[in-house]
Amino acid sequence: MKIDVLSLFPDMFSGVFGQSILKKAQEKSAVQFQVLDFREFSSNKHRNVDDYPYGGGAGMVLTPQPLFDAVETLTKETSEKPRIILLCPQGERFSQKKAEELSKEKHLIFLCGHYEGYDERIREYLVTDEISIGDYVLTGGELGAMVVIDAVTRLLPGVLGKEESHLQDSFSTGLLEHPQYTRPADFRGMKVPDVLMSGNHKNIEEWRKKESLKRTYERRPDLLESIELTKEEENWLREIKDNKTT
Known part of the structure; x- marks a missing residue:
């Protein structure tokens, strides 16, 4: 499986991906992780990825351009359509059943946002899944992505010592x-x-x-x-x- 993560804080993932089961999964070639700073895909000369919401209101909203361009770059050389997962409080409650479903995919892309939210066109035209890990609000989507990635990766064939290990979970x-x-x-x-x-x-x-x-x-x-x-x-x-x- 290939897992790409788009985040404004990619360094948050280095410790998690370099330890325990996630590290072993990479060593066994069961999964390949890549974390990218989607600010690098901004067409704005100041590398801004957010702006004020139309209609007014507090906070800033992520603009669509950097995330659309980042996903298009990650998928331009493949005919397979990845699952593009948005971490947000409004999403489907994450479950073991969802983890099992995602573990059957070949390519997952996680979008980790910050600020007050996403431009609605990201939800409507880019993502395939919206996932929430609970009824609370975090600073950003990074921690939620780590939870989902850990739950999915341990289900991949050959990752755990015994295939039946996760069946009794x-x-x-x-x-x-x-x-x-x-x-x-x-x-x-x-x-x-x-x-x-x-x-x-x-x-x-x-x-x-x-x-x-x-x-x-x-x-x-x-x-x-x-x-x-x-x-x-x-x-x-x-x-x-x-x-x-x-």
């Missing part, structure tokens, strides 16, 4: 992940559940599914509204609810 199955334990089996009187040390893989798998369902019901019951449970899971959920009320 919270939200990948629609449920929160089950509890995890490691050695020692007894730490200050706090013990690992016996079933995990039993060696009975069938029982372990059942325990994990039940705990995943229980944790989702207790912490994010809203998630259960959008998933289709099996008959067995429906019975487990009834048991969980009954135990909570007794």
Whole structure:
């Protein structure tokens, strides 16, 4: 996958892209990152990328020319159409499902804005996706882009040590992940559940599914509204609810 980022502060990405999974993903040639300062594409002699909004109002608005020219430069030598992603509070709420969708693309371009917003023509005629990482406002789109890029990159083939590593992650199955334990089996009187040390893989798998369902019901019951449970899971959920009320 190729990921291009257009930002006024490209240095913000150097530490993130040079560490942990994102660094390993590049070393494995699973992804190629490029961060460009879109101020360099401004046709204004002062390299301005913003202007006052028509109709008045506080703050400055990003002008369309630098971003349009930057995207056209990044795509002029390819026939494939990339996903062009705008980070903004008005966008679709980012989710694991969206990360999985984007991980199937070959080329992503992220637009990171600042100031009071974007000229509407950028939204209407340039971008393919608008994404928000939450119901709050950040100084710019850089941190949001980092979050989305991290979530997408770890899903690329060969990036994680085991392909099944991300399949058990919270939200990948629609449920929160089950509890995890490691050695020692007894730490200050706090013990690992016996079933995990039993060696009975069938029982372990059942325990994990039940705990995943229980944790989702207790912490994010809203998630259960959008998933289709099996008959067995429906019975487990009834048991969980009954135990909570007794």
